[in-house]
Amino acid sequence: xxxxxxxxxxxxxxxxxxxxxTGLHSxxxxxxxxxxxxxxxxxxxxxxxxNFGIAQDYQGTCNLRFDDTNPEKEDIDYVNAIKExxxxxxxxxxxxxxxxxxxxxxxxxxxxxxxxxGLAYVDFSTQEAMREMRGSLTEPGQLSPYRDSSPExxxxxxxxxxxxxxxxxxxxxxAKIDMASPFMCMRDPVxxxxxxxxxxxxxxxxxxxxxxxxxxxxxDAIENISHSLCTLExxxxxxxxxxxxxxxxxxxxxxxxxxxxxxxxxxxxSKRKLIQLVEEKxxxxxxxxxxxxxxxxxxxxxTPTSVREFCSRIGVTxxxxxxxxxxxxxxxxxxxxxxxPRAMAVLEPVKLIIENFEGDVEWLDAPNHPSKEExxxxxxxxSKEVWIEKDDFREEANxxxxxxxxxxxxxxxxxxxxxxxxxEKDENGEVTTIYCTYDPDTLGKAPADGRKVKGxxxxxxxxxxxxxxxxxxxxLFNVENPNKVELAExxxxxxxxVIQGFVEPxxxxxxxxxxxxxxxxxxxxxxxxxxxxxPVYNRTVALRDTWAKMGE
RNA sequence: UGGGGUAUAGCCAAGCGGUAAGGCAGCGGGUUUUGAUCCCGCCAUUCGUUGGUUCAAAUCCAGCUACCCCAGCCA
Numbered sequence: 001x002x003x004x005x006x007x008x009x010x011x012x013x014x015x016x017x018x019x020x021x022t023g024l025h026s027x028x029x030x031x032x033x034x035x036x037x038x039x040x041x042x043x044x045x046x047x048x049x050x051n052f053g054i055a056q057d058y059q060g061t062c063n064l065r066f067d068d069t070n071p072e073k074e075d076i077d078y079v080n081a082i083k084e085x086x087x088x089x090x091x092x093x094x095x096x097x098x099x100x101x102x103x104x105x106x107x108x109x110x111x112x113x114x115x116x117x118g119l120a121y122v123d124f125s126t127q128e129a130m131r132e133m134r135g136s137l138t139e140p141g142q143l144s145p146y147r148d149s150s151p152e153x154x155x156x157x158x159x160x161x162x163x164x165x166x167x168x169x170x171x172x173x174x175a176k177i178d179m180a181s182p183f184m185c186m187r188d189p190v191x192x193x194x195x196x197x198x199x200x201x202x203x204x205x206x207x208x209x210x211x212x213x214x215x216x217x218x219x220d221a222i223e224n225i226s227h228s229l230c231t232l233e234x235x236x237x238x239x240x241x242x243x244x245x246x247x248x249x250x251x252x253x254x255x256x257x258x259x260x261x262x263x264x265x266x267x268x269x270s271k272r273k274l275i276q277l278v279e280e281k282x283x284x285x286x287x288x289x290x291x292x293x294x295x296x297x298x299x300x301x302x303t304p305t306s307v308r309e310f311c312s313r314i315g316v317t318x319x320x321x322x323x324x325x326x327x328x329x330x331x332x333x334x335x336x337x338x339x340x341p342r343a344m345a346v347l348e349p350v351k352l353i354i355e356n357f358e359g360d361v362e363w364l365d366a367p368n369h370p371s372k373e374e375x376x377x378x379x380x381x382x383s384k385e386v387w388i389e390k391d392d393f394r395e396e397a398n399x400x401x402x403x404x405x406x407x408x409x410x411x412x413x414x415x416x417x418x419x420x421x422x423x424e425k426d427e428n429g430e431v432t433t434i435y436c437t438y439d440p441d442t443l444g445k446a447p448a449d450g451r452k453v454k455g456x457x458x459x460x461x462x463x464x465x466x467x468x469x470x471x472x473x474x475x476l477f478n479v480e481n482p483n484k485v486e487l488a489e490x491x492x493x494x495x496x497x498v499i500q501g502f503v504e505p506x507x508x509x510x511x512x513x514x515x516x517x518x519x520x521x522x523x524x525x526x527x528x529x530x531x532x533x534x535p536v537y538n539r540t541v542a543l544r545d546t547w548a549k550m551g552e
Numbered sequence: 553u554g555g556g557g558u559a560u561a562g563c564c565a566a567g568c569g570g571u572a573a574g575g576c577a578g579c580g581g582g583u584u585u586u587g588a589u590c591c592c593g594c595c596a597u598u599c600g601u602u603g604g605u606u607c608a609a610a611u612c613c614a615g616c617u618a619c620c621c622c623a624g625c626c627a
Contacts, residue, residue: 009566010565010566014568033627034627035626035627037626037627067627069626069627070626070627073626073627123625127624127625130625131623131624134623135623136554136623137554137555137622137623138554138555139554140554141623168625169625171625172625173625174625181555182554182555182556182622183555183556183622184555184622184623185622185623187623190624190625191625192625193625194625195625209625211624211625211626211627212626212627213627216627232556232557232558232620232621233620233621233622233627234621234627235556235557235621235622236555236556236557236621236622237622237627238556239556258557260557260558260620265563271627313564313565313574313575313576314564314565314575315564315565315566315575317558317564317565318557318558319558319559319564319565320557320558320559320619320620321563321564321565322563322564323563323564323576324562324563324564324576324577326563326576326577327563327564327575327576327577329576330575330576330577331576333588333589337588337589338589342586370584370585370586370588370589371589371590400587402587403587411585412585413585413586414585415585417585444585446585453585455585455587456584456585456586456587457586458586517586517588519586519588520586520587520588521586522588543586543587543588543589544587544588544589545587545588546587546588547587548587549587550587
């Protein structure tokens with residue numbers, strides 16, 4: 001079938017199309033520029049897919065650049081984790097990994113160029129004084145008393161800053177722009193500050209570090225980035241981005257375009273809140289399967305394909321948005337339904353005994369996928385005692401209930417039709433054992449006499465069953481938008497349910513993280529917490545369940 | 553009258569002066585040894601709102617309203 005792969009269309013691609021048409025650019029160069037101060041989350045995936053996706057589709061390149069201008073908050077562990085996440089998503093950055101810190105020498109030079117042009121000055125005002133003199137949203141700011149010192153003085157002072165002659169906070173380098181600008185970021189923004197901090201890339205070479213607004217645009221220019229894509233909150237900063245590029249001697253003229261960041265229902269996507277979840281131990285770590293981090297959703301069992309598909313479905317615009325979890329879930333179900341092998345597991349077991357079963361064990365063939373024969377079959381043991389799901393049996397039920405009912409028939413998936421004859425209960429009235437008979441002439445075929453058996457339930461042979469732990473996840477928060485409320489109060493106390501059950505023997509040693517479907521219950525993958533004694537399976541997502549939706 | 557942005561279905565989102573794509577969710581029905589999948593059908597006479605221009609407006613113009621962002625030596 002000739003698939004016409006539909007290219008995404010969005011306002012950024014339209015801009016690129018136009019830039020290519022008019023000859024403004026002959027090739028497209030983008031970059032993904034995370035600060036290595038935390039783990040990547042699904043919102044970053046949107047940016048990654050955008051930047052790398054564009055590079056791919058336009059036969060351009062995309063750099064991975066760590067925006068590492070604030071050594072106090074950053075760490076080499078984060079750069080490693082981020083590299084892994086980008087690779088896992090299936091993207092390859094162009095050439096070597098870049099760092100803004102690669103350009104510290106050049107940045108230092110451009111700062112001096114601004115000073116020489118009378119466009120930057122060293123300011124000894126205190127932070128409080130600077131804040132007061134910045135004015136407000138409705139009032140202009142006041143000029144700093146240091147604003148008119150000569151380029152010579154400023155140059156000497158700036159060199160002294162770099163030499164370590166001033167204390168942290170004692171002074172900073174400011175761009176001389178416009179203290180009355182309606183754009184707050186243009187009121188003589190700080191472009192260099194003093195920090196006696198060890199940097200994960202440059203060590204102790206520097207004690208002054210450039211600010212984001214000064215660094216980012218120049219880094220883009222140095223790397224010859226044609227389209228610099230970032231989120232909406234940087235729209236005002238674009239004026240400063242352009243001002244810096246216009247006032248230093250660089251050839252390239254990269255342009256910044258802003259798109260809206262992703263918001264997901266029932267979770268948080270801000271680094272601050274994510275760190276809080278980890279530090280306050282509301283989750284087990286950055287890769288807790290409930291976390292919206294790339295590491296978390298990977299451990300949960302999401303595939304790179306499903307995340308890319310998600311990013312493609314949500315699109316790229318400038319509209320504020322809150323995407324429903326259902327979109328993400330639909331993406332992973334689509335992928336796993338197509339590609340995950342099937343198996344059987346009983347999460348909440350009750351014993352079922354087939355009284356007329358003779359012999360020890362019968363090995364049956366079960367297809368690994370209901371519609372993809374090429375995925376082959378596996379052997380599953382069938383015997384006198386099996387586990388079935390508690391939920392799949394009722395003493396009595398109306399005809400809408402399609403599972404096992406006392407006195408009625410049901411099919412054991414991939415096996416025979418059975419009939420519930422009698423039960424045993426414990427002192428609390430809980431069913432402990434269901435006694436059945438089976439029809440040996442129903443393997444792979446309907447009953448010969450034309451009886452209709454509508455229900456099918458899954459099961460695991462008791463003797464060969466492998467005890468297993470299942471971790472079932474629910475949303476992390478109880479409120480749609482947890483950003484607005486106190487984090488601890490909004491947490492869902494039932495976001496994790498751990499239960500013990502059984503899996504069929506064939507999947508005991510599946511590879512960690514690889515998705516499979518436990519028929520009728522959901523998609524799962526083996527977790528890294530598995531031990532030889534007890535395999536652990538994460539439920540990635542449940543199957544769609546129209547029965548549960550009916551409220552029975 | 554500080555500035556910068558954004559308004560199309562429950563959610564996401566196409567549209568770019570010629571009469572409202574698609575996906576998710578939902579609702580009906582069919583197939584089914586997974587209450588899954590798959591298949592078929594339904595789901596905006598109207599685009600924040602009020603006016604204007606036009607033969608024709610979600611698209612152009614004006615006013616209004618709502619929401620988001622900006623006063624770090626964070627990014």
